Amino acid sequence: MLNELIIQCPYCGEFITLFVEPGIESHDYIEDCTVCCRPIELHQEIGANGEPEIDARRDDD
């Protein structure tokens, strides 16, 4: 069962739907933007309400 999360691409500003596995401890990964194809650095962690949360950052900061 996957959770659906909406993030904003830090490059082009488009909103992208991600499917994340709930219950996973915090981890980092890279996902290419489906609109501009640039690599988004994603940091996933469990939020205070127990639901997964994602931070999206540029890979070139």
Ligand SMILES: [Zn+2]
């Ligand atoms: Zn983009």
